[in-house]
Amino acid sequence: MSEHTHIIGKGAAIRFENLDTDQIMPKQFLRGIDKAGLDKGVLFDQRFDTHGNLRPEFVLNRPEYADTRILVGGANFGCGSSREHAVWGLQQFGIRAVIAPSFGEIFYSNAMNNRLLLVMLPRDVIEALMDAVDADSHNAIAFDLQTMQVTTPIGTFPFELSARHRSMFLQGLDMIGLSLRQRADIERFAQQYWQAYPWTKNVAQRTRERLGTT
Structure with a gap:
């Protein structure tokens, strides 16, 4: 099983509609001149209180979800400004894919060009999947880029990607790698x-x- 053809990991529900890129990667973490350390900023205001203390109730702060690799999010995930740092930060945090009913257009392009897999499923499926991953912290979600199916705790579902994006994943290429060909x-x-x-x-x-x- 190739890492280019299969993405497998634990899922966690991020129950926010219209989660924008400023929430995913706040502006104070954009001061560097490289990509280093962006994982510290991911969902900062959800993970920490105003005094900088971890919010124990937030799902990604719970020990049983520490190794989360898949986010299950609300509609219009990644809306807002064009902020590629949001994608880089999620990847540094260990996230390899996001499932949601819809995505912000610019975020979608940034993510797919950096090989962060984004998959759209119907809202009712997403809501049921959120409940399932909340109920079982030992859950597993598996994407097959060859068959274009995702296997979840509530069933297996087809998903769609453009031919270019699918080819990039199967070949292990980001946009720079694709251009260098x-x-x-x-x-x-x-x-x-x-x-x-x-x-x-x-x-x-x-x-x-x-x-x-x-």
Whole structure:
């Protein structure tokens, strides 16, 4: 069983409708210049009180859900601003997939391009699945990217992905990896472009040299 074709893990219910990217990754965690440490910001205001203490009642703070890999969320999950940090943070936190009735459009693109699997199922199925994963902390949810089915404690359901996104998961590629498969064509185009417009090559580097800021 390949990790590219199957995603398996414990599910936890996040019972919020319209959970936006500022809630998933608050703005105070966007100050760094790299991706490091974003797991600390995931759902910060839900996980911690105003004094910085863990909220023991929140599902992801409960010891039995410490190894959660799948979130079962409400409608319009990930709405709001374009914040790729929300995706990176969820992945650093250990989340590999989210199931919800619907997703914010930009969040959906960011997630799938980074290989965080998002699956849409009908609202009544989601509500029943939330109850099931709440009732059993030993639950398991398994996605099969070959058959395009997800097996849950309440049954097995088909799901849909675009051909491009499915191919990316099956090949273990994110958007950068997918682009680099065209590297030879990209470099060939660049060389032809610079031959036709030589003054555009390495503009930033030549500007820094001229300004003495290298």
